[in-house]
Amino acid sequence: MLRWGIIGAGAAAGVMAPAMREAGHDxxxxxxxxxxxxxxxxxxxxxxxxxxGYDEVLTARDVEAVYxxxxxxxxxxxxxxxxxxxxxxxxxxxxxxxAGAAARIAAAGVANGCMVMEAQPHRFHPRTQAMIELVxxxxxxxxxxxxAALSHxxxxxxxxxxxxxxxxxxxxxxxxxAVAAVRWLLAEEPDAVQALVRRWRTGVDGATVALLSFPSxxxxxxxxxxxxxxxxxxxxxxxxxxxxxGAPFTAGADEEVALERDGRVVGTWRADPxxxxxxxxxHAAAGRGExxxxxxxxxxxASVLDAVRAAAG
Numbered sequence: 048m049l050r051w052g053i054i055g056a057g058a059a060a061g062v063m064a065p066a067m068r069e070a071g072h073d074x075x076x077x078x079x080x081x082x083x084x085x086x087x088x089x090x091x092x093x094x095x096x097x098x099x100g101y102d103e104v105l106t107a108r109d110v111e112a113v114y115x116x117x118x119x120x121x122x123x124x125x126x127x128x129x130x131x132x133x134x135x136x137x138x139x140x141x142x143x144x145x146a147g148a149a150a151r152i153a154a155a156g157v158a159n160g161c162m163v164m165e166a167q168p169h170r171f172h173p174r175t176q177a178m179i180e181l182v183x184x185x186x187x188x189x190x191x192x193x194x195a196a197l198s199h200x201x202x203x204x205x206x207x208x209x210x211x212x213x214x215x216x217x218x219x220x221x222x223x224x225a226v227a228a229v230r231w232l233l234a235e236e237p238d239a240v241q242a243l244v245r246r247w248r249t250g251v252d253g254a255t256v257a258l259l260s261f262p263s264x265x266x267x268x269x270x271x272x273x274x275x276x277x278x279x280x281x282x283x284x285x286x287x288x289x290x291x292x293g294a295p296f297t298a299g300a301d302e303e304v305a306l307e308r309d310g311r312v313v314g315t316w317r318a319d320p321x322x323x324x325x326x327x328x329x330h331a332a333a334g335r336g337e338x339x340x341x342x343x344x345x346x347x348x349a350s351v352l353d354a355v356r357a358a359a360g
Contacts, residue, residue: 049328053088054116060088062321066319066321066322076110079100085097119141126143127151140223142165142346162328162338165340169228188285198270198277204247216253217253217273222271223352226351233265237259240351244256244359253272256269288309290306
């Protein structure tokens with residue numbers, strides 16, 4: 048059992064808290080800028096204490112790990128503060144707004160001997176793991192092409208997702224998942240990036256499309272959008288065949304999802320990726336070992352996102 052402190056009482060925390068309880072963990076305290084909001088969250092999700100601020104989450108003696116569920120621009124400050132307080136950190140994606148900030152969070156983890164990990168539940172779904180193993184094992188030959196796309200319609204211009212100062216935009220919000228998945232499947236980093244962006248009047252990207260080339264000669268396309276209806280794609284084509292995942296980024300506990308090779312189903316799975324992620328995190332924390340998804344992976348993803356932004360201009 049891991050004893051959690053939660054910083055932020057918004058939608059992301061509202062999804063993660065039930066998974067924490069399902070994993071058998073203890074929800075010790077939740078902090079929000081609004082005490083009323085924290086109290087409401089605690090009552091809904093079985094958190095033992097509510098606080099109108101974040102500092103008491105970090106100083107709580109019964110907290111072993113902190114889940115950061117703020118907007119991206121707040122991640123670095125509070126992740127570093129939690130690590131400096133000797134707490135393990137699970138940070139909502141993206142780890143931070145750019146690679147420099149992500150690297151500083153990673154460094155704070157090393158300096159304090161604490162584990163820090165970006166929350167990427169889809170990495171822990173057994174279907175994703177099977178897809179990575181299939182590609183890595185050479186079952187479809189040498190990878191030549193990958194495609195990842197993720198969209199959901201976002202109409203609320205008052206949301207932090209529409210605010211560049213808060214780390215909004217489609218690339219940071221959903222692009223982090225798509226880019227990370229491509230990196231995992233190709234097992235290398237891009238050496239050239241091209242990108243197009245459709246920018247909203249608030250200044251964030253409402254849609255971004257990127258082309259990535261890799262040293263092996265493989266190419267990948269990544270498309271993310273706040274303007275299109277909910278859709279998601281993850282597929283890889285190699286010299287001998289192709290593989291495609293069903294619901295690659297959003298599959299939940301009650302959804303049976305498939306893996307297709309050359310258009311034929313080769314396996315189906317039903318699992319809760321958040322519970323699996325939290326259980327793996329707690330196991331590593333108990334032994335004070337490395338995170339099941341090393342923080343360096345998040346820094347590498349952030350570097351690609353930086354390159355996409357630079358290419359888009």
